[in-house]
Amino acid sequence: MIRPQWEWALDDAEGHRLSEPLTPVFTAQYDAEQWLGEHWGALAEAGAVRARLLHDGTEAAPSVELRMP
Incomplete structure (x- = not known):
């Protein structure tokens, strides 16, 4: 049985995908969204400006803007 894979692609201000920080791979969309909600601040501090949710690649x-208040 192949499980679905959900992961976040993180982009910098120029729209290039970041190789770091890495995000986990999830088997449920809900888990991926919950994780982003808990970690978005640290991702933004690490240089991520936008997060794109990928399902099996x-x-x-729609992408999510990661802005510090």
Whole structure:
């Protein structure tokens, strides 16, 4: 049985995908979204400006802006 894979692609201000920090791979969209909600601040501090949710390698939702207040 192949499990679905959900992961976040993190982009910098120029729109290039960051190789670091890495995000976990999830088997449920809910878990991926919950993780981002808990870690978005640290990701933004590490240089991520935008997060794109990928489902089995395909963008599955509109991107999320990671802005510090």
